[in-house]
Amino acid sequence: MTIQGKHILIGITGGIAAYKICELIRMFKKSEANVKIAATPNALNFVTKLTLQNLSQNEVYIDEFTPKKWKPEHISLADEADIMIIAPATANTIGKMAQGIADNLLTSVACAFSKKIILAPAMNVNMWNNPSVQENLKILEKRGVEILPPESGFLACGYLGKGRLCSIDKIYNSTKEALNYSEKLKGKKVVITSGGTIEEIDPVRYISNYSSGKMGLALAKSAKQMGADVTLITTKDVEAPFEIIKVKSALDMQNAVFEEYETSDIIIMTAAVADYRVKNYSEQKMKKGDSDTITLELVKNPDILAELCKKRQDCRAGKSARNDVPLIIGFCAESENLLENAKAKITKKGCDYLIANDISRKDIGFGVNDNEVIILDKKGGITKLEKAPKPVIARKILEIISPVES
Numbered sequence: 001m002t003i004q005g006k007h008i009l010i011g012i013t014g015g016i017a018a019y020k021i022c023e024l025i026r027m028f029k030k031s032e033a034n035v036k037i038a039a040t041p042n043a044l045n046f047v048t049k050l051t052l053q054n055l056s057q058n059e060v061y062i063d064e065f066t067p068k069k070w071k072p073e074h075i076s077l078a079d080e081a082d083i084m085i086i087a088p089a090t091a092n093t094i095g096k097m098a099q100g101i102a103d104n105l106l107t108s109v110a111c112a113f114s115k116k117i118i119l120a121p122a123m124n125v126n127m128w129n130n131p132s133v134q135e136n137l138k139i140l141e142k143r144g145v146e147i148l149p150p151e152s153g154f155l156a157c158g159y160l161g162k163g164r165l166c167s168i169d170k171i172y173n174s175t176k177e178a179l180n181y182s183e184k185l186k187g188k189k190v191v192i193t194s195g196g197t198i199e200e201i202d203p204v205r206y207i208s209n210y211s212s213g214k215m216g217l218a219l220a221k222s223a224k225q226m227g228a229d230v231t232l233i234t235t236k237d238v239e240a241p242f243e244i245i246k247v248k249s250a251l252d253m254q255n256a257v258f259e260e261y262e263t264s265d266i267i268i269m270t271a272a273v274a275d276y277r278v279k280n281y282s283e284q285k286m287k288k289g290d291s292d293t294i295t296l297e298l299v300k301n302p303d304i305l306a307e308l309c310k311k312r313q314d315c316r317a318g319k320s321a322r323n324d325v326p327l328i329i330g331f332c333a334e335s336e337n338l339l340e341n342a343k344a345k346i347t348k349k350g351c352d353y354l355i356a357n358d359i360s361r362k363d364i365g366f367g368v369n370d371n372e373v374i375i376l377d378k379k380g381g382i383t384k385l386e387k388a389p390k391p392v393i394a395r396k397i398l399e400i401i402s403p404v405e406s
């Protein structure tokens, strides 16, 4: 992965952590990237223009009303950069960006910027916890801005808590990763399912599982970054810069997936679909009776992955108007004999790839931030992805599956 020759625009705002960005500029320059700096006037209270100018070996852009060229600087800076990093991002600038306010050069560039923006907030813990700051960050995240959350620790203001700028290495690596994202999924419609299905017993009770939906969400975000048109069908509340279809039960999920089938190029089934649902849903809350036990009768839910593959088989056999068919990827969660069970499943279901994760381990899989998976393909190939955060695993999975024609 290289960033040599890439155009990186760093936006610096008026926070105490501004001095740390000098090291980031040096790291980018050492990697032979072209670096330009847009600083707010307040940022220059914390770091000098001369320092930034020398480190970046470029003009430092502060005032939009004294341009050096005919083209307004907020537009030319936005046009020529491959990526914009705003670090540290103050509560003030975050708020302005969320509301589309463009009242200085930096916020004007951000407003005109149509490529990837990475934002690294840093502030006092009480400012960080302010609901308006959190809501503004959610707005920005939903629009596709990547937020690198601050870390906890001793803050310059004397407080202890969350608010310290994340590490410079983290900003450097995230930038490198974002710049190296391939556009393999450009023009493809990717449909992803996530979360555990909810099978209702009565108006207040249900049967579900521990699936957090994190793997599916990470895949959806990665696919979006790789240029795909993404639809996430999920049982979880999610705010993201792509289409979300909220569902509850396995039957809801099946309907939604089948509706999307006709227009999709890739379908990834990460959701933990309940194998069974309650046979007789009670319209009224079930009362506690005299008996010490009760019996719930369960009926089998459809196997959505297998049904999808069957539908695709029918399309291939000419039983449908659709000529081209989507690539289908399944996930399987196993608590024993991971590889053997996954091998049997990929053959039985008929999907192109099956991604197996071991749910007997507490440090990966269900509900946690990391995963470690084995990717099986329909030709018998096996790739192991070592333990890593789910976004990293998601990206690797997409890199592996995206070039294959079904």
Ligand SMILES: Cc1cc2nc3c(=O)[nH]c(=O)nc-3n(C[C@H](O)[C@H](O)[C@H](O)COP(=O)(O)O)c2cc1C
Pocket (backbone or CB within 6 Å): 012, 013, 014, 015, 016, 017, 040, 041, 042, 043, 089, 090, 091, 092, 093, 122, 123, 124, 127
């Ligand atoms: C010493 C000092 C340190 C500050 N540190 C921060 C900070 O870390 N984060 C933040 O959001 N605001 C901080 N502020 C407040 C901002 O500088 C202020 O909100 C300013 O309007 C931000 O302007 P800008 O976003 O245009 O750069 C600090 C202010 C002072 C005086």
